[in-house]
Amino acid sequence: MELYNYSLENLGELLDKGEISAVELTRSVLERISAVDDTIGSYLTVDAEGALIQAESADVRRRKRDNVTPLTGIPVGLKDLISTAGLQTTCASKILAGYRPEYDATVVSRLRSAGAVITGKLNMDEFAMGSSTENSAFQKTCNPWALDRVPGGSSGGSTAAVAAATAIATLGSDTGGSIRQPASFCGVVGMKPTYGRVSRYGLIAFASSLDQIGPVTLTVADAALLLGVIAGHDACDSTSVDLPVADYYKRLKNDIRGLKIGLPQEYFGAGLDSEVEVLVRSACGQLAAAGALVNEAISLPHTDYAVACYYLLATAEASSNLARYDGVKYGFRAENTDGLLDMYRQTRAQGFGDEVKRRIMLGTYALSSGYYDAYYRKAQQVRTLITRDFEKVFADCDVIVAPVCPTPAFAFGEKVDDPLAMYLSDILTIPVNLAGLPAISVPCGFTKSGLPVGLQIIARPFAEETLLNVAWQYEQLGGWSRRRPEIKKKAV
Amino acid sequence: MDYEIVIGLEVHCQLLTETKIFCGCSTNFGNLPNQNTCPVCTGMPGALPVLNRKVVDFAIRAGLATDCSIVRENVFARKNYFYPDLPKGYQISQFELPICVGGYLDIEVEDEKKRIGITRIHMEEDAGKLVHPEYEHGVSFVDYNRACVPLIEIVSDPDMRSSAEAVAYLKNMRDIMVYLEVCDGNMEEGSFRCDANISLRRWGAPELGIRAELKNMNSFRNVQRAIDYEVERQSDILDNGGVVVQETRLWNVDRGISMSMRGKEEAHDYRYFPDPDLLPVVIDDFWVDEVRRNQPELPLAKRQRFVVDYGILLTDAEVLTSDRNLADYFEAVVKIFPRPKAIANWIMVELLKFLNDDKIAITQCSITPQGLAELLKLIDKGTISGKIGKQVFAQMYSAADNDPELIVTTKGLAQMSDAGELTGMIDEILAANADKVKEYQDGKSKMFGFFVGQVMKRSKGQANPQMVNELIKERIG
Numbered sequence: 001m002e003l004y005n006y007s008l009e010n011l012g013e014l015l016d017k018g019e020i021s022a023v024e025l026t027r028s029v030l031e032r033i034s035a036v037d038d039t040i041g042s043y044l045t046v047d048a049e050g051a052l053i054q055a056e057s058a059d060v061r062r063r064k065r066d067n068v069t070p071l072t073g074i075p076v077g078l079k080d081l082i083s084t085a086g087l088q089t090t091c092a093s094k095i096l097a098g099y100r101p102e103y104d105a106t107v108v109s110r111l112r113s114a115g116a117v118i119t120g121k122l123n124m125d126e127f128a129m130g131s132s133t134e135n136s137a138f139q140k141t142c143n144p145w146a147l148d149r150v151p152g153g154s155s156g157g158s159t160a161a162v163a164a165a166t167a168i169a170t171l172g173s174d175t176g177g178s179i180r181q182p183a184s185f186c187g188v189v190g191m192k193p194t195y196g197r198v199s200r201y202g203l204i205a206f207a208s209s210l211d212q213i214g215p216v217t218l219t220v221a222d223a224a225l226l227l228g229v230i231a232g233h234d235a236c237d238s239t240s241v242d243l244p245v246a247d248y249y250k251r252l253k254n255d256i257r258g259l260k261i262g263l264p265q266e267y268f269g270a271g272l273d274s275e276v277e278v279l280v281r282s283a284c285g286q287l288a289a290a291g292a293l294v295n296e297a298i299s300l301p302h303t304d305y306a307v308a309c310y311y312l313l314a315t316a317e318a319s320s321n322l323a324r325y326d327g328v329k330y331g332f333r334a335e336n337t338d339g340l341l342d343m344y345r346q347t348r349a350q351g352f353g354d355e356v357k358r359r360i361m362l363g364t365y366a367l368s369s370g371y372y373d374a375y376y377r378k379a380q381q382v383r384t385l386i387t388r389d390f391e392k393v394f395a396d397c398d399v400i401v402a403p404v405c406p407t408p409a410f411a412f413g414e415k416v417d418d419p420l421a422m423y424l425s426d427i428l429t430i431p432v433n434l435a436g437l438p439a440i441s442v443p444c445g446f447t448k449s450g451l452p453v454g455l456q457i458i459a460r461p462f463a464e465e466t467l468l469n470v471a472w473q474y475e476q477l478g479g480w481s482r483r484r485p486e487i488k489k490k491a492v
Numbered sequence: 493m494d495y496e497i498v499i500g501l502e503v504h505c506q507l508l509t510e511t512k513i514f515c516g517c518s519t520n521f522g523n524l525p526n527q528n529t530c531p532v533c534t535g536m537p538g539a540l541p542v543l544n545r546k547v548v549d550f551a552i553r554a555g556l557a558t559d560c561s562i563v564r565e566n567v568f569a570r571k572n573y574f575y576p577d578l579p580k581g582y583q584i585s586q587f588e589l590p591i592c593v594g595g596y597l598d599i600e601v602e603d604e605k606k607r608i609g610i611t612r613i614h615m616e617e618d619a620g621k622l623v624h625p626e627y628e629h630g631v632s633f634v635d636y637n638r639a640c641v642p643l644i645e646i647v648s649d650p651d652m653r654s655s656a657e658a659v660a661y662l663k664n665m666r667d668i669m670v671y672l673e674v675c676d677g678n679m680e681e682g683s684f685r686c687d688a689n690i691s692l693r694r695w696g697a698p699e700l701g702i703r704a705e706l707k708n709m710n711s712f713r714n715v716q717r718a719i720d721y722e723v724e725r726q727s728d729i730l731d732n733g734g735v736v737v738q739e740t741r742l743w744n745v746d747r748g749i750s751m752s753m754r755g756k757e758e759a760h761d762y763r764y765f766p767d768p769d770l771l772p773v774v775i776d777d778f779w780v781d782e783v784r785r786n787q788p789e790l791p792l793a794k795r796q797r798f799v800v801d802y803g804i805l806l807t808d809a810e811v812l813t814s815d816r817n818l819a820d821y822f823e824a825v826v827k828i829f830p831r832p833k834a835i836a837n838w839i840m841v842e843l844l845k846f847l848n849d850d851k852i853a854i855t856q857c858s859i860t861p862q863g864l865a866e867l868l869k870l871i872d873k874g875t876i877s878g879k880i881g882k883q884v885f886a887q888m889y890s891a892a893d894n895d896p897e898l899i900v901t902t903k904g905l906a907q908m909s910d911a912g913e914l915t916g917m918i919d920e921i922l923a924a925n926a927d928k929v930k931e932y933q934d935g936k937s938k939m940f941g942f943f944v945g946q947v948m949k950r951s952k953g954q955a956n957p958q959m960v961n962e963l964i965k966e967r968i969g
Contacts, residue, residue, distance in 0.1 A: 082536045094535070103531050105538060202538040209768035237540050240769050320570050323581020324535045328634065344574055367572075367763035376765060458552055 001420045004165040005484060008222035011168060012070045014063060015070045020072025022062070023490020025118050025168075026055035027074040033119070033172045036487050041141040042480060043086050043160035044080050046120040051075060061115050070225040070249070072115030077167035079158045080121040081128060082213065083202035084108055087118075091204050092136035093126045095351030096331045097358045106237065107171060107213050107230045113456075114229045119167055122157030124341035126353045127322065128178055128206040130154050131425045134416050135355045143185060144485040149409040152182030158216045159186035164487060170216045171228050175206050176310055177429025178406070179214045180441035184404035184454025187483060189471070190216045191223050194462045195436035196241035199234030205321040207314035208239075210433045219481045220442060220472040224248035227464065246465045252472040257291030259470065262298035267428050276453050279445040280403045283455045286477040287401070287470075299310055300389040304357040304434035305382050306431040307423060312366045313434075319363030329411035331394065358419065387435040390458075399470050400458040402440045403428055408451035428456065438464050443480035452480075495692035495730065497723050498700055499658050500650035503665055504643050505675035506618065506683035508549045514584065520558050521681065525623070525635040533640035535579030540769050543568075547642040548591070549771060550674045551615050552783040554644055555592030557668050557790055562780050566773040568604070571762045576634050577620040580696030587764040590614035597648075597668075599660040611650030618643050621935050622799065644674070648698065650689065655719035659712050662686055667791050671816045677799035679710050686715060689723045692730060698846075701726075702736040706750060708743045710832050718743040718750060725750070729752075744841050796821055802832035811840055820855045829868050842882065846889050856928035859885070863894030870896055877957060880905050911955040911963070914947070917955070918963050921946045929968055941962065 003011070003025050014020045030048050037043055058073035060066075078084065081091045083101035085108075090096040104112065111118065125135035133141045135158025143149040144164040151160040155172030159182035162170055172179040174192035183190025191214045200215045205211060217225035228249060233242040252307045263284060268277060294446045326334035327347030334346035352360070365373040393400060404423055415422040432439045438461070441454035455474065459467035475481050512519055513533035531539035548566075555562050569587035592613035619637040624632050646665065652658045666684055669675040672793065677684045691703035706722055709715045721743075726736050741750040789797070791813050798809040798819075813819045815867045818839070825835045843864070847857060873895075884896050884905065894897060900906055908914060918926050921943060922929055932939035947960045 024565060036833065080539075083536075089537070091537075095916075099537070101531075101536065103536070103539075198540075201540050204537040205769075207768075236542060238542050239768075246899060316765060320572050320582050320763070320765070323574065324537065324579065326581060328576045329534065330536070340576070364763065366692070367762045367765055369763070372763075372765070 002165075004032040004168070006168070006170050007218045008070070008074055008225055008484065010217065011074060012225070015073050016068075017444070018062075022055040022058040022117060023052060025073060026051050026119075027144065029119060029165075029167060032164075036164055036168050036240040036489070039142065039147065039167065039487060039489050040144055040160050040164045041139045042122055042157045042164060042166050043077070044090060044092065044123050044136075044138055044157070047087055047118065050087070051068070051117050051119050052114075054253060058115045058117060067115070069114040069229065071111065071229050073117060075117045075119045075124050075168050076111060076121045077158065077161050077170040078108070078225075079124050079155050079172045080141050080157050081124065081173060081204040081206075082108060082122065082145055082171060083204065084118065084345075087203070088445055089121060090138070091127045092124045092138055092192075093352065093356070094137045094332055095325045095347070099242045099331045101202070103202065106199035106234045108202065109372050110230050116229070122155075122161055122167075124157055125178075126153035126176055126356050127204070127318070128154040128173055128211075129318070129355050129359055131177070131181060131477055132410070132415065133157060134184070137353055140412065143409045144487055146409060147186060147451060147488070149411050149451070150185065152185035152405075152409060154178040154182075155190070155216065156182045159183050159190060162188040162216050162218060163485060165484065169218075171213055171226075171230070172216045173203060173206075173211055173213050174214075174429075174433065175210045175314060176433050177426040179216060180439060180454065180456060181310050181405045181426060183216055184456075185409035185443040185452065185456075187446075187452025187480070187485070188216055188218060189220055189223050189440065189442055189475075189481060190214065190454075191227065191440040191467075192432065192438065193227060193231060193464055194241075194438040196239055197231050197438070197462065197464065199232075199237040199240045200357070201234055201236040205317075208321060209317060210310075212433075219350065220440075220468055220475045221249060221252055223440070224252055224468045224472070227468075231464070241462070243462055245466070248465055248468050251266050251465050251469055254469045255291075255465040256287070256470055256473045259292045259295045259397070260396065260398045261287060261292050261470075262302045262393055262400045263296045264298050264393070264400060264402055266303040267402040271406045271427075272403060275447045276405075276407065278402050280401070280452045280455055281319065283444040283474060283478060284401055287474060289471065290477055294401075295397065298393050298400070300386075300393060300431065302382065302385045302389050303431055306386055306434060307427055308384065309379045310430045310434060311362065311423060312375050315359045315363030316376050317363065319360045319367065321443045322352075322356070322360055327351075359425075383434045386431050390431075390435045390437060391459065394460045398459070398466060402456045402458070404454040404456040405429070408447050408453055432458055437461060440465050440467055440471045442475055442478070442485070444474075444478055445480055448474070493727060494694060495727055496697075497653050497849070498650045498691045498693060498703075499655075499719065500537065500654035500689040501648045501652070501658060501661060502687040502689070503646040503662070504685040504687075505554070505646065505669050507547060507642040507644060507674060508676060509544060509546045509550065509642055511544055513544050513547050513615070514640055519641050521683075523637055525633070526559060526637060528637040530937065533579070534636050535581070539766075541584060543770060543773065544642065547615055548670075548779075548782050550642070550776065551591045551613060551644050552780060553672050553787060554646065554669065554674050555595065555613050556780075556784055556787055557672055558592070558595035558597050558613070558646070560592035560610060560613060561594030562775055563589055563591055564775050565589060568767045568770045569763055569764045570767045573760050573762060574808075575619070576632070577622050577639070579620065579636060579639055580784070581707040581864055583617060583619065584767055584770070586614035587617035591856050594746055597661060597664055599657060599664050601650060601654070601660050606651075606657065608651045608657075611647045611649050613644050614648045616643050616645060617641070626746050650691075655716045655723070658688060658719055659716050662712060662715060667814075667816075671790055679712070682710065684944065685710075688715065688719055688722075690719060690726070691736070692723065692726045702738050704736060705740045706743055707740060707753070714743060714745055717748060721748065721750060787893075802826065802830055802836070804836045808840060809837045811844075812836060815854060818863075821854050821857075821861055825865050825868075826947070828862060828865035829872075831872065834868055834872075836883075837866070838864065838946070841886055853939060858892035859888050860894050863888055863896065867896040870900060874907060874909060874956060874958075876905055876907050877953070879953060880907070905954065907956045908951050908954045909959060911959065914959055914963055916952055917947055918943075918960070918967060921950065922964075922967060932968060943968075
């Protein structure tokens with residue numbers, strides 16, 4: 001087997017034993033990128049030179065046994081909204097074309113000090129706004145399992161890269177399902193940690209109160225290892241929480257007999273693809289057979305309001321977060337403009353794509369004087385109700401299990417002209433972000449046409465340990481992880 | 493006039509913290525452009541604010557000094573608008589829940605006391621500064637050194653009824669903020685700024701008139717001039733049956749007029765909402781008590797303490813406490829040489845005269861408290877007379893020499909206190925002026941001064957005047 005096909009966990013063992021070097025591994029991944037990424041389109045920027053230099057120093061670290069971590073020498077790709085000093089970071093937006101941050105995001109500093117090798121920056125929906133990665137200003141990313149289908153979004157580049165083995169692991173960000181939904185579409189593991197678990201410092205904001213960085217990996221164990229490195233309090237992010245970080249990897253194999261699992265009725269309603277439903281219910285059956293207590297009648301009554309609530313709050317925050325892209329300090333500035341106001345207008349009109357503009361307008365409206373109470377404030381109140389729904393359920397359940405997305409990966413162009421249909425593909429992931437909870441998508445099978453489907457597991461705030469434990473146990477029962485698509489090269 | 497003037501003031505104080513409100517950059521004034529910046533205060537993508545808790549301390553301090561209630565749950569809000577000096581496209585400020593509410597400040601104008609209500613005090617960040625170079629037309633630069641420097645905005649109730657009251661309020665407020673070490677109070681450099689909301693209404697009218705907001709007044713005098721100009725402008729409009737436009741007007745110092753900046757039709761909708769990057773700041777009793785314990789003494793309390801503890805006159809205490817640094821200077825001298833009355837006299841009569849002539853502040857004075865104390869000790873011991881003391885003082889001041897004893901020695905200014913030497917001198921003078929001695933003894937008592945004067949003249953002012961008096965009296969009864 002080629003090195004790029006191994007899991008992070010297995011590669012760590014091989015590196016530990018000295019059977020392979022980080023440089024060999026990095027070369028293998030870079031070759032894989034050259035071989036398939038013109039077909040997949042997962043990367044916006046590949047930093048081959050930087051990666052090899054980091055791999056060399058990882059090898060030195062391993063030789064000297066100097067602060068070796070499970071990530072030392074592992075090639076990791078980053079969603080292109082995570083700031084990397086000196087390496088172009090665009091958010092897949094024309095307005096940030098050519099922007100090179102002067103600082104590393106906290107997660108990047110942590111990866112670097114763990115010895116990870118950063119391969120490059122991955123495609124996404126512009127500013128993380130979208131569910132198919134079709135909103136990238138630069139390129140499309142194909143689903144490695146079906147090249148005519150989307151990888152999901154907004155972290156479509158991150159999940160396609162892991163599925164296509166153009167990275168061993170990647171980081172994505174999840175604001176309304178942006179890690180879990182594409183992970184489900186691409187047949188990989190994608191996790192959104194509790195809000196506050198991972199520092200947002202250096203994560204280019206879409207919606208500050210919802211955004212969270214998380215791991216995208218081949219297996220649950222890999223996710224546990226990667227989360228262990230990036231999680232933890234950061235004094236540079238006021239919303240990061242000062243709680244101890246458990247050894248997630250060590251607790252993966254804990255027994256789940258007697259564990260209480262809830263299935264929310266509202267997540268199995270109209271619009272749910274029947275194949276998806278069958279796969280998710282059979283996964284629950286396997287968990288029950290393994291000794292978990294499954295309650296199929298729990299209720300999250302405010303679920304119906306989540307999408308509306310989310311699209312008011314997320315767009316309101318985005319309208320303000322994206323105000324800094326004004327052509328004054330960095331990134332794109334329109335040319336031949338007439339004065340300051342015209343410079344602003346032209347820069348933003350030419351620099352942002354349609355979906356971003358649509359959301360800025362929505363959010364600006366929601367915050368406008370006279371509408372604030374009816375929209376923004378009301379949405380905040382709904383958010384509280386949704387959070388309470390979960391609190392009540394978690395009084396009796398240890399985890400909630402549900403589908404990630406009502407459908408498997410859809411075709412390019414299928415929803416791009418119908419924003420509302422696109423928004424609804426996040427209906428089962430959005431409530432988790434509103435409540436700030438940790439959740440994961442684990443592969444739970446394939447449709448008849450060969451498209452992967454993910455199982456969503458949701459846990460209590462900061463119960464990542466339980467979440468990963470249940471996910472790992474299911475992964476052993478289901479056996480759907482580690483499968484690789486056969487990538488047919490596009491005819492040139 | 494047919495109208496009642498209604499004035500409310502918004503004061504912005506730049507806080508004397510060492511670092512900015514949401515990052516660790518220096519607040520030092522006068523550094524090279526953009527030297528005091530980082531990803532946070534330049535609004536780089538992904539950078540996040542972290543609150544400097546010292547700013548909260550300072551805001552509580554200002555609130556306690558103005559009898560405000562301290563709001564326990566504080567929320568920072570974003571004020572959204574576009575301008576190149578605002579790196580994030582929004583200013584982090586406070587909106588619905590400011591840190592202090594419902595206080596007051598007492599003022600006095602022409603012996604009439606008045607209480608001015610304070611609506612609120614809130615914390616916020618300053619913006620950067622645009623630089624328009626003269627050498628290149630159509631190009632501007634931005635200096636973000638000031639971006640993210642902490643401010644408090646103090647909003648008064650519309651309680652002032654004349655420009656004199658407004659200025660009294662401002663002076664008082666500035667004194668307090670300087671005393672609290674919250675702000676350096678420098679209006680020219682803009683660390684203490686004021687906007688004025690002015691409206692007129694017919695006497696007895698229950699509702700406020702339409703107001704105009706005045707900006708860009710960088711001295712007390714300009715505040716007074718700008719308000720007077722605005723009152724005149726509005727009353728002209730109203731007299732002619734017109735309607736005042738609600739707008740912001742910029743005061744033009746050179747032309748002595750104000751000009752419209754933007755009208756209501758262009759009024760901003762700032763779309764305030766709670767900043768999701770910052771958690772609410774909860775202020776508990778412990779925090780407030782901690783600030784209260786370390787609260788510096790305010791001018792009024794200091795004034796009263798000076799009168800009681802040092803036994804000086806209220807008018808002297810008023811002068812000495814008018815400036816926090818002057819009060820500190822006074823107390824520093826008292827600490828070394830505990831004769832407060834004499835010290836107060838010397839500061840008020842000599843020291844302030846020199847400082848006023850040179851237009852410099854007490855902090856720039858070349859005579860140290862130690863130096864002044866040493867000089868007063870020499871006078872007290874009788875080594876030199878008060879008159880000579882003034883000469884020595886002038887010498888110390890101009891040469892920045894704080895060793896009065898050395899000055900006295902090297903210049904031979906020490907007082908003649910040798911009874912034998914003085915007696916010889918007196919006897920000679922009395923003998924040479926026998927006629928005048930006779931006049932004196934016949935009842936012309938003012939001749940006594942003549943003899944003393946002669947002795948002082950012959951001794952070049954160094955004779956101990958008290959001894960001279962006694963010795964002459966001994967001789968001629």
